Amino acid sequence: MSEEARKIGIDFQKCIKAGECYYNHPDLFGPTENGFPMLRKREAGSASDIREVSEAIEVCPSGAITLS
Numbered sequence: 001m002s003e004e005a006r007k008i009g010i011d012f013q014k015c016i017k018a019g020e021c022y023y024n025h026p027d028l029f030g031p032t033e034n035g036f037p038m039l040r041k042r043e044a045g046s047a048s049d050i051r052e053v054s055e056a057i058e059v060c061p062s063g064a065i066t067l068s
Contacts, residue, residue, distance in 0.1 A: 005043040007068050008053055012036060014064040021056045021065060028052055 008028065010021075017035035021028070028049065029037045044050045044067060057065045 005045040006050060006053075007066075008039055008042060008044055009066040009068065010037055010039065011064045011066065014062045016062045016064075018061050020059045020061065024059060025052050025056045028056065 015036055017037075019031065019035070019037070021037050022031050026040075028039070028041050028044075030040050032038050041049065044053045050067065053065065053067045057063075057067065
């Protein structure tokens, strides 16, 4: 069964640079020099990616991560 890719987003206006996303999900997120996260993948195309992004959304203290 094929999964339809979903877009991963970060709202940098909400982000408080806690790092929970890249500490817990380094395949999808990484740190930048200024402490903000960067996306290693722009889309979640597999069930595993969607699960990991969903987990990152749950632990993000500022609610800055989105999946659409």
